[in-house]
Amino acid sequence: MSILRIALPIPKRQLFDYLAVDVMPKIGARVRVSFGPRKLIGVVWEIGQESAWEVGKLKAIQDIIDDEPIFDETQRKLCTWLAQYYKHPIGDVVQSAMPVALRKGESSLPKPIEFYSATALGKKTELTSLSRAPKQQALLSELLAGDCLKAKVKEQFGAAASKALIDKGIIEVLEKQPSSISTWQQSLIIQDKPNANVEQALAISSIEAKLSEYACFLLDGITGSGKTEVYLQAIEPILQQGKQVLILVPEIGLTPQTVHRFRYRFGIDVGVLHSGLTNNERLLVWQKSAKGQLGIVIGTRSAIFTPMLNPGLLIVDEEHDASYKQQDGLRYHARDLAVVRAHAEQVPLILGSATPALETLNNALTGKYHHLTLHQRAGNASVASQQVFDIRQQPLKFGIAQGMLDRMKQHLQQGSQVMLFINRRGYAPALVCHQCGFVEQCTRCDKPFTLHNQLYKLQCHHCGNAKSIPSSCQQCHSTELTAMGVGTEQLEQGLTAYFPEFSNIRIDSDSARGKSKLDKMLSSINNNEHQILIGTQILSKGHHFPNVTMVLIMDVDGALFSADYRAAENLAQLITQLAGRAGRAEKPGEMWLQTHDPGHPLLQDLINNGYAHFAKYALLERQHGNLPPFTYQALFKAQALSAQDAHSFCKMWRSSLIKRQGVSCIGPIPALMEKRQGQYRMQLLLQSNQRSSLQRALGQQLNQIETLYLANKVRWSLDIDPQDFS
């Protein structure tokens, strides 16, 4: 008796067994089943001969939705890998790999294309007989010349005209299968291909040497060095072989210009997947790609799941970008999944960035990835000069030093724009003396204490050691101790009052919700409608600000002294990205970094030697500190209505994990925002030198937790390779 093992949208780390009725569904096809009192849609994941359940108690499936699998073997492999690696319920994984429309049971087959055609009666109808209905007359005349797509008719002639003609029997709606539509391979052209420079040509030929096998390339090219041109020329032979290309871009970077550039170069339809699409639009791209009808698919994080009939190349642009890591539910990293997918499909993968993530850089340096570098800047690109501004003992107005305000004034009066940059992401903050720059450190670890305002405590995020907040500086006895970071609103108000004659605009993910809103803001900036730009991360992504001649990074220390070891890396990426986007050749920009520690070695290294040098130094530091990518981490989070419950749950995890080989724990430590929505949040950081020992320990741990201890009071989650510790 064949048993169907089905992945159901249930948060359990298991498959559910069912029986087939008379037709056997294929592996990878959707089926409808009854599950307890409700009906669910699941995907047949395995077919086996026996069940751990009593076979007599198994239910039969209700019906089969797909005759053909919607998950091919590679996709099933990817999902299984995801579930295994991220320790996530398989049903949930399968669910997130599917477009929403398919989760709801929509047909996976492309909808037939509807078009209007003149009937036999229509062909005999005199046009003049319709002279009293000009719209209908025009439509009929159009259709006598040839058939026309339904959507196009509706747009040109309106719904009323076509309906009237259908009622008269003059025209009719016909359907044809989309596969009979001409394929992109026939319309492929190569438009306006510029000559590659030496470095680009070298990169392109390195990639071309590995077109039909797995290989991972880090395309490490400074801003303005023409990474996109390398992508375009690497794509060319792939498309010419009739194979497909999947390109991932960060959430905000998905600008129409980029898409246009691909579309224009090759003259083919490009499938675009972004958050603004409806479920049906998303499904359509999915279907077309699965049928091989799209040469290029571009999309954000979840586009990595798009099936391809004939894959030829994967590209992850701006691979260091944090938006590739999903921050809730299935916490996967799309870049890492791209590596797994490229391997499974046996196709090459290009990871592109001006500021590669340290993990990626390490893989390139150890030879796991091929390292391709572009140093030459094309044409009129420029980089802003970078310098630190010592704010010790400086009077600060809404977070800005007086010296910097004066400098801003100069730039503004010359008609230039000034950009202020705040890290709104709450890095675990330290306590710093404004007089002398002294930072309170844990005596055991020599690491800055993290300030927990709600607890009114300083706590070391490396050993858990805690003390109360001192009232004066240990070194100079000043009472001016400050936490780092200032709110955007406060700054906005302050600037409006201080520079009444200049208009300011705030750009963050809240104010720029939606792509068109952001575009509008950007064009108003480039039209000089605003002189002072206040922004967060969003400004560092993909856009150029030729008229900005001064960039001020307000809260450098927040990142330098954060317990989050990634904060310094993120800051360096941000500074480097911004420096490449402000000003232009004739009007170069200057960038200022406000800090209490102007001599900080990482900061000095970045400013004097650039990102690549900084990154190597930072990697060395990570190695000495036993941190990723030289060790492997997982973050266990627990939240409960009572702090005691959350704490003891973490401790229970800790005590059972610590017995396992090669895994160490830090915590439990309260989360940065200890209490949110009435829930107390605690976390435990797990670390190992060996990826496999961490994986094994977590696997065993989860088996226990599901069978032995079901703490209903505590909601918990596990973040493998955490990027963010808040």
Next chain:
DNA sequence: AGCACGCCGACT
């Protein structure tokens, strides 16, 4: 995750 079952408080 849902959904049912169940066991206790304030209402027509």
Next chain:
DNA sequence: GTCGGCGTGCTC
């Protein structure tokens, strides 16, 4: 007397 609160447990 019951309507409904949400704690507990189960779903192939």
